[in-house]
Amino acid sequence: MEEEIGFEPILVADCGSTTTRVSLIDLVGGEFRLLATGETATTVEAPWSRISTGVREAVRQIEQSTARMLLSGQGELIVPEREDGSGVDGLVVTSNAAVPLRVAVVGLISGLSVESLLKATDCTYIAVQNVVARDDGASSAAAESSILEMVRDTLLNRPDAVLLGGGIDGGAVVPVLEIARDVAAALDASSAGGGRVHVVFAGNREARTNIASELGECSNLRVVDNVRPTLNEENLGAAEAELRNLYRDAKVGRVPGFGELKSWTSAPIMTTAEGLELVLRYLSRLYQLDTLAVDVGSAATHVAGVVRGHSGTTVNAHAGVGYGLGDVLDRAGLDRLLRWLPFELDAEDAHNRILNKMLRPMTVPETLDEVLLEQAAAREAIILTLQRARSRWLSVQGDHRGDQLPPVDLILGRGAVLARAPHRGQAALVLLDAIQPAGVCTLALDHSSILPQLGALASVHPLAAAQVMWRDGFLKLGTAIAPTGVGREGSVALKLKIEYDDGQTLSVEVPYGALEVVPLMTGKRAVVELRPASQFDIGLGKKGKGATTEVDGGELGIIVDARGRPLTLPGDDQKRRAKITEWMAELGL
């Protein structure tokens, strides 16, 4: 920790696909605190074409709000801090401003190697261009067709990388070698397109030498541990690490202006997803919490968590509430999106508005209609990403309750659509509707949009990262209590007896289908006795079983979500809108 001494003040920045934020961290009363934040448009695209321009602009905003000099007359960041107090001792940056890495996934068997390879692609900002399974289980014609499609796409629009796998360690070499030869033929024929395609081989260990002789000449071959060393074992770590490296090198590192930004930084630039994952792991380890975070960005939506010791991540590189709206619209459909609105919105009008946001993703909603439409899209982006996460890692072994989420202690929301919602209740409702947590958990927001940067900061200054995270990193919305089960509309689903720390008590009965908010201010705690009706489970794995627990307060208090799991919206348009209006009213909206 010696190197930390005197390492302050510090700037931390996140360059998102549309917004760049820079924050100043310094000692206040012996403790590291977040002092100021500057925010501007990300300047990767024309006419700026220089990521550092936006960072410099955000730093200038901090200069103005704090009356500190951080940039030289030439616009260079002053590092280290000078005796006159100008400058900072370091800058730490996270970014997801680069476009996704285009990857072709090539393996042998759909349900084995290909599935594991696809899981590995969830680790960072990746667009899967082709999926090839030599034996797709359906027909050899289908397999042959997917190989030909991959070859054709490689010739026309070469991927940035091929993720190749197949076979268990010590198994037959020939099948994976055959498919490697198909890849080699395609890459060799497309080599006139300039540069070599990266190939990450994560298959049968015994095939490495042969793979090297087939692909070593026509690609930048990287060999990592087999993603499926045995039929029952999955080992994604090495493949994920290599894909993350590739994204950083081939995409983040090639963003215009990256060189200048890198020259200012004190640590390697991390992706926003990596920064957030580090924070979650830290929280889980330190407080023994099961956590789940959803980051809804303009281009991508990221779900990450640590549940019962298993950490997982799903970066949905195309689903977002700006650039990524088209994908949400294509996959979810307009009807599913509009079902979350408490008012009628003409489908054409909604479609036009969504496309306009996609064309100008940096814009912010000015009217309530626009806010609610964007939040509806956020719900669907989260739902789509959670579906993928559930199919790949977010179903802890032993939990076989369909779409239900494993119980977690903390749900963390981030992204401007949540953190900048005009009312905190709107953010809470998006999280409850889209994630549908079960049992008792804390809802919080990364309201300062700083957590990924703190994850990156932890590598050079863990004390500062921990102190800012603790003091400024979260905004607690409150405690959500969500019994699972189905009841009769209006019948009591849950009885609560709340004992506040001043000794006062409050008894509440919440009917099935209702959302109810019980006041409990930020910083306060209360003891809550929960008595569910016989057909409801409060997260104990047994219907009707009650419990007493201590809960935290927050901006909203205790939110009892007795709408049942899975949440089913009324099919009738008018009834559904009335219900949503009722839920919103309960949250003060």
Place this chain on the structure above:
Amino acid sequence: MPYHPFVTRVVPNMVMRRERMLPIRGEVMVGTGSRVRPTEIIARAVTSGETHLLKVARALALDGTDLSPYLRVSVGDSIEEGDVLAAGSGASRLFGRSYRSPVTGLVVGISSGRVLIQAGSSPLELAAHYRGAVINVMAGLGAIIEVKGALIQAIWGSDKEGFGVLKLMIDDPAEPLYPEAIDMSCRGTVLVVPSSVDDEILHRAEEVEVQGMVVGSLDARLMSVVESLQYPVVVTEGMGLLPISAPVFDLLTAYEGQEASIRGAMEGRGGVARPEIVIYASYAGGDAELEARPEFLLEAGSRVRIVRGPHMGETGTVTGFPSYPGTLLSGGKAEGVEMRLASGEEVFVAQANVELFG
């Protein structure tokens, strides 16, 4: 406070450079310094239909994947169905055995015991699309053309290109266009429709063979119709019912009757291409502006248009920057600008929702 806003270039006289690239490797037919016309073919390539991955080594039961001793064709060869691709000869252990191509096509790759053939090839020609001078040639790939003219950037376009004389269809952006106004006098022109269009107008324009269409806005449900048309359509404002904004309309009006290149292609995130109209006209107002500028800042006096919210589509001038975030109609807060609309009304708009004309 300065801010880097979204910028739309609407410039009467500019020098710009445009890259013209083949999608696949081919032949470039112009040299550095050549003057080119928009319709002139500057590069050619051969595109293919189906791809065939022939596992020749396996079919010939070779021990390895090295086909070289047996090959009868090379990469780049055109072959007919039935032509021998590989065969043994003399004392070869493959004596008498051969592998014949199941298709007619072009050999595009030989590697790892496989022969890749692209069948059904057809020539692809790349037009200059712009009038200007070639300043750089990338062998086998394309060229960079330096162009002088007016530039108007649009926000959406269909992925096509056209060239023709600009023809203004209505004088007032508030007025609707009726399909019958599109007659044979429109043939070969680039139509400017300041308001929005409907299905009938789009098809009528196709019937008379226009070269392109510039519209203020488009209803989202017409996007698939537009994409199926032969000519490019570019949208200057956005989706819905928005007239072309005054600065864009004024420039188009000033250059009516001049030749223009219109391109609808757009490259999203991280890309540099926006749909655009380049107009070739002499300009007496001063030297041509360079496309790259050191700064585009949103400042008091900046000419902007509002791209979201209740005033979407309206234009005006920035009059001030409040020190603190303002409250929006939604109840949310945002850094904003004060601006005077063309109508004279003073409004507060979120900073992120104004777009600078530059």
